Amino acid sequence: MTEEKAAHPSGRKFIYPASDEQFEDDGLPRKVFSNSQFERYRKCPRQYMYAYVQGLVKPPGIALIKGSSVHKGAEMVHLRTIETGEPMSMEEASQHVADTFDKESKKVEDWTIDGKEVKPGFVKDRTLFNFQIYYQDAVPKIRPVAAEKSFAVKIGTVPMIGVIDLIDAVPGEHTVDDDPEAPPPDIEVVSDLKCTGRLWPEAKIRESAQLTLYTMVERTDRARVDFLLDQKSGTHYKPKKTTRTLTDKRILTEDVEQVVDLIKKGIFPRCEPTLTNWVCTPKWCGYYDICRGPK
Numbered sequence: 001m002t003e004e005k006a007a008h009p010s011g012r013k014f015i016y017p018a019s020d021e022q023f024e025d026d027g028l029p030r031k032v033f034s035n036s037q038f039e040r041y042r043k044c045p046r047q048y049m050y051a052y053v054q055g056l057v058k059p060p061g062i063a064l065i066k067g068s069s070v071h072k073g074a075e076m077v078h079l080r081t082i083e084t085g086e087p088m089s090m091e092e093a094s095q096h097v098a099d100t101f102d103k104e105s106k107k108v109e110d111w112t113i114d115g116k117e118v119k120p121g122f123v124k125d126r127t128l129f130n131f132q133i134y135y136q137d138a139v140p141k142i143r144p145v146a147a148e149k150s151f152a153v154k155i156g157t158v159p160m161i162g163v164i165d166l167i168d169a170v171p172g173e174h175t176v177d178d179d180p181e182a183p184p185p186d187i188e189v190v191s192d193l194k195c196t197g198r199l200w201p202e203a204k205i206r207e208s209a210q211l212t213l214y215t216m217v218e219r220t221d222r223a224r225v226d227f228l229l230d231q232k233s234g235t236h237y238k239p240k241k242t243t244r245t246l247t248d249k250r251i252l253t254e255d256v257e258q259v260v261d262l263i264k265k266g267i268f269p270r271c272e273p274t275l276t277n278w279v280c281t282p283k284w285c286g287y288y289d290i291c292r293g294p295k
Helices: 035-043 046-053 062-084 090-107 120-137 201-204 209-218 247-263
Strands: 004-007 014-016 144-155 158-170 187-196 222-231 234-243
Touching: 004 046, 014 144, 035 046, 035 209, 035 247, 062 090, 062 120, 062 144, 062 158, 062 187, 090 120, 120 222, 120 234, 144 209, 144 247, 158 209, 158 222, 187 209, 201 234, 209 222, 209 247
Parallel strands: 187 222
Antiparallel strands: 004 014, 144 158, 158 187, 222 234
C-alpha cells in the first residue's frame, strides 16, 4: 500500500492514507479540516468565514510567537531524545527557541500587552526563561515516543489533519492477570503543551476537543495538558492528566460532521457579544472592526 504526501498552507507535509481514493473534500475551504478550524467555527462562525473562506489573514500576536518559539525548543529536545536516548542540551535547545523567535517576531505588528508597549527584546528574554523552566522541570520527567507527529485521518466522513505535540510513555499499572514480578507495559499518553498565563479549569481540560481528537488518532484514552504558566509569581510547569471515553469520541465525531455541514451550507452567523464572551471584543478578535465596526 502506497501513501501520498500532500502540502498544506502551513508548509508542513501531511501523508494522506492511500486506502482513501479521495481523502480531500472539495466542499471545504482548504479541502481538509483541522481542530483549529473546528474550534474557530465553534467560537465564532463569522470569524471562521473571514479567516478561512475569505482568507483575511491577521498578523500573529505576541502570545502566539512566544508559544511557537517554546514549542520549537521542546520539539528539538524531544526529537533528540528519541534519536539518541539523551535530550539536547539546554544551551542548544535555547538557541532554537531564540532563532524561531527572531524569525517569527518580524511578523508581529502590535507590541503591546494590556495596552502597554513592550520591547521585543524583553519578550524574547521572557520566552527563553519560560522555555528553560520547561527544560528543567518537564524534560527529565518525559520519555518521548514521538514529537510534533502529523496525522491525516477521517473523523466520521471528515478529512482532518493536525500535529500532536508529544506522545509520552508513562509507567503502566498492574492488573490482577499480570505477573507481579514483571514490570507492567508502558502506556502512551498524548500531550499538548500550552503556554499561557492561567491554568485551565478542570471542566475545560475535560471538554477539550483537541485532546479528544488526539486520543482518537492514537487510539488511546489517556491525554495530558502540559501547562507552562507565565505568571507574576514566576514560570511554573503544571501537567494535568485527563481521559476520554468512547462516548466523548462519538460526540466529537458528530459535532465535527455537523460543523462541516454548516460550513458547506455557507452558514456563518456572528457569535453573541455578551459581557462574558471574550471572543467578541476588539482586544481578542482581529476581525472586530470589519464585523461590528471600528475599534
